[in-house]
Amino acid sequence: MWDYSEKVIDHYKNPRNVGSIDNADAIGEAGSLSCGDMLKLYLKVDKSGIITDAKFQTFGCGSAVASSSILTEMIIGKHINEAKKITNKQIVDALGGLPPEKMHCSVMGHEALEAAIADYYKEDISLHTDANIVCNCFDISKSFLETEIKNNNLKTLEDVMNYTKAGGACGRCRGKIQEILNSINGVEKSTPKLTKTQLIIKINNVIEKYIAPELQKDGGNIELIDVDDNKVKVSLTGRCNTCTRSQLTLTHFVEDTLKKYADSNIEIVQV
């Protein structure tokens, strides 16, 4: 059971401004059916730039409907340039707060508003046209994450998931999100010490995913023999075994890849 504020409950029970606007001056969309929530926002804007009407259609949970509903109330009567300044935090505040896991609903409201305003100005600044997608499950770009992390002062991976959903499904992008967090918050790499088994599994995964396929292209392969502290003992097999440049492969490719994805202190030892 979610701890919804009275305002949220009121807005999902009696959503305001539901529907579409024929001949809308701007339409903004955010989210998708596969993500589990989607919002379509319609605006009517008069000649002086005042939003005279706003309507919404939302596929989503109680807080998604409430966020959409209150957003329409917040923008009707405002000049489009004023509406542009509304942040997701203001949406949350107007709702009397949202459970942390539901913060992304307010972000969706904000996204749809931005998209609608861009549509009004016929700009092509759609948030998701960014090729640099971090979270594939929810189609979330790096630049979007950077903006949200900065604006909402997000500190942890969990914060990012709650606000943007990024990393919340398959979890494959969590490492990348952490890197973005680190680069913004300037956090020193606080990687918890892994047990030997965990480290071996991690190294093995990196080898299977990034290293072995490359070596196999050249008819070679690699085998993990042992991990001793930061020393990773491997054996090159197949054509790598006889290749004169195998030492180069080890230090430049294998070690660098392991340093990048597994642990920065790794040293490769050929056995």
Added chain:
Amino acid sequence: MTNSKLIYLDNNATTKTDEKVIETMLPYFSEYYGNPSSIYEFGGKNAHKIKEARDKMRDFFGAESDKEIFFTASGSECANMAIRGLLASKHAAGKNHIITTKVEHPCVLNLYKHLAKEGYNVTYIGVNDKGELNTDELYNSVNDNTALVACMYANNETGAVFPVEQIAQKVKDINPEVKIYVDAVQAAGKIPLNVKNTQIDMMGVSGHKFHAPKGIGALYVNSSIVLEPLIYGGHQERGKRAGTENVPYIAGIAEAAQLAKDALNFEAVQVKRLRDKLETGLLNTVFNARLNSLAQNRVPNTTNIGFEFIEGELILLNMDEFGICASSGSACTSGSLDPSHVLKAMNVPFTALHGSIRFSLSRFTTEDEIDYTLKVMPSIIEKLAKISPFQKELSALKQKRGI
């Protein structure tokens, strides 16, 4: 809630404790509170009550001997005690392959994920789009290194019943050393259990799913299996689970088990009739209703229906207005952002996945309650459909279904 009436259709989540069960339990709090291990009559009396309860649970499982029954605190504890206890035992020595299904309850699934981190080689078996287990896939994955197969009896979200007796037999035909754990939490009290003369080695049930209170479970372990305990301490539960016995709850689960066993016929006929009435009614009157639980063999109390293009949490919140309780596989209800792993494994389309609602009845569900639910659901969905951005898709559905 604007309606004072409560219509509880979420019995796969938990059930109402039967009044008769409470009656059985009450004397064991402040009247007969002795420790069953004590030597005097006042405590020994409780040891006798536990013995009686253990025999009732043996009967409920259809097991051979009382010695095969262990009381636990939950279904999750049963799974952990059985799986961890087996893997640490001589039965699994030198083996590191374990099998389970993609649609298990988290108490098995998350344990397996953890075991994978510990170094176990794990195979997860899928289901078809009806929610039925791909048994051939399971048989093909059994090898010399396989220590354990953990398979649920009935799925909590769809009610699909897996042929666990047949699976146990076939797996042992391939490799007789493999042990079988069956999570029967969602089957207990809905269909008969009968471990005797099967190849099932261990089976867990949870009291609160069949009208006992929360906090009590029971595990069947075949007498040929010697588990390593999870909790060391006193001699209770034959040294396999230390801790002073929870006498009132043990008395409670045994009473509930007996009542449930006596009501199995009622479940199979009356509960099923009401479930079918609800299911057919919803499919006939709600234009975007899609049946997710298509399995041939299903427990009699469960149905899972997807209301296309509408989100599940929103449906539940609106049902709550009418006092109707159910649950949803939508991402938003769980807070995990990820929709039901069961419905995903079944490839339920996104259009229906997020709007899936599970209705689960019990022997206390009345015809009036089902009629009332059938009366209000179409208007709830109509109201919510107006909010959906998928108007075109919804009106196409409406036209197609002619509702």
